[in-house]
Amino acid sequence: MTRSPVAVTLKGIGYAFGEHRILNHIDLDIEPGSIVALLGPSGCGKSTLLKILAGLLEPQQGTLHFGERLIASAAKSTPPEQRDIGMVFQDYALWPHMTVAQNVAFPLLMRRVSAHERQQRVMQALQRVGLGDFAARKPSDLSGGQQQRVALARAIIAEPKILLFDEPLSNLDTDLRESLCLEMATLLRQLGTTAVYVTHDRREAEILADRIVWLAAGSVSAIQTVTSLSGEPA
Ligand SMILES: Nc1ncnc2c1ncn2[C@@H]1O[C@H](COP(=O)(O)OP(=O)(O)OP(=O)(O)O)[C@@H](O)[C@H]1O
Ligand SMILES: [Mg+2]
Numbered sequence: 449m450t451r452s453p454v455a456v457t458l459k460g461i462g463y464a465f466g467e468h469r470i471l472n473h474i475d476l477d478i479e480p481g482s483i484v485a486l487l488g489p490s491g492c493g494k495s496t497l498l499k500i501l502a503g504l505l506e507p508q509q510g511t512l513h514f515g516e517r518l519i520a521s522a523a524k525s526t527p528p529e530q531r532d533i534g535m536v537f538q539d540y541a542l543w544p545h546m547t548v549a550q551n552v553a554f555p556l557l558m559r560r561v562s563a564h565e566r567q568q569r570v571m572q573a574l575q576r577v578g579l580g581d582f583a584a585r586k587p588s589d590l591s592g593g594q595q596q597r598v599a600l601a602r603a604i605i606a607e608p609k610i611l612l613f614d615e616p617l618s619n620l621d622t623d624l625r626e627s628l629c630l631e632m633a634t635l636l637r638q639l640g641t642t643a644v645y646v647t648h649d650r651r652e653a654e655i656l657a658d659r660i661v662w663l664a665a666g667s668v669s670a671i672q673t674v675t676s677l678s679g680e681p682a
Contacts, residue, residue: 453481453642454515454609456501462509463496470496472666473510480515483636483643485653488663494646497663498614501644502535503528514609529558531610534603534641538615540595542587548574548598549583555606573601576635593624600632604639611636611643617652629655 456478463471470493478484486494499505500512506525513519519526534555542551549570556566574580577597587595596616603611616632617625633656636643647653653660654674662670 451607451609453640455480455513456610456642456644457513458510459513460510461497461500461507461512463493463500463505463507470666471500471507474666474668476661476668478642478644481640481642482658483645483656485657485660486644486646486663487648487650487653487660488669490648492663493666494663495614498612498644498646501610502533502612503531532608533610533612534606534608535612536596536599536603536614536616538618540587540592540599540619542595542598542602544587546586547583548579548585548587548590551587551598552601552605555602559606569605570601573605576604577601578631592620593628596620596628600635604635604641607641609642611639611641613643613645613647615647616645618648625649625652632656 458474458476461471461474462469474497476484486497488494496505500507500520503520503526507520508522511518511521514531518524519531543554546554552570552573553566556569561569570583571580574583577600579594579597579601582590582594587598590598599616617629620628629652636656645653645656657674660672660674661668662672
């Protein structure tokens with residue numbers, strides 16, 4: 449990764465759907481290049497918080513900074529495409545009519561990168577996720593694990609400052625989940641990008657993250673620093 453990683457700072461973030469308060473004064477400092485896992489029971493607000501980081505929802509209270517840059521507050525919100533982020537969702541969210549290469553190239557197309565450079569970078573990204581031979585396939589002709597690798601290649605290709613993951617492995621079966629989790633951990637360490645990783649799975653969080661932030665009923669209930677020992681496979 450050529451670019452220097454960025455800190456993510458949340459101060460007093462609040463969000464409600466109508467009368468239903470989801471996030472309650474969330475304060476969180478994420479160091480540049482570190483990986484934070486967000487863990488907590490279903491419905492506690494993990495995806496809501498990730499959507500606020502991505503710009504898919506706007507905070508109603510508080511502020512969000514990427515480095516020194518104010519990204520969102522109740523008064524202003526930078527649109528997702530101007531946040532320099534990459535995202536991977538549970539359901540892959542690939543475009544079915546595009547080939548693997550076209551899916552992965554999309555963020556570069558948006559940034560007006562030349563066709564020649566796009567082609568080179570797509571091949572590099574696909575090789576990075578072990579899909580060098582799959583460029584011409586359609587997503588429907590891939591397994592779930594392969595589709596998620598495509599989504600991962602698409603998320604990293606533009607070298608975003610921040611990577612956001614919402615339960616990217618939870619649609620895969622156990623063995624695959626474990627091996628892809630270890631591969632992603634290696635890849636994230638190599639990239640050195642600041643990352644926020646939502647999961648239900650504590651073990652996954654311990655393999656991937658530097659710190660685990662536990663959410664409960666819309667608040668941070670605990671923060672755990674992951675030691676290398678707890679991150680080792682059993
Ligand atoms: N568009 C919406 N309108 C109203 N309520 C919503 C909406 N989206 C989410 N919620 C509610 O907000 C709460 C938090 O949802 P969120 O998706 O953030 O939870 P989560 O922690 O990601 O859960 P899970 O682990 O099941 O994915 C839930 O009670 C959910 O029902
Ligand atoms: Mg969720």
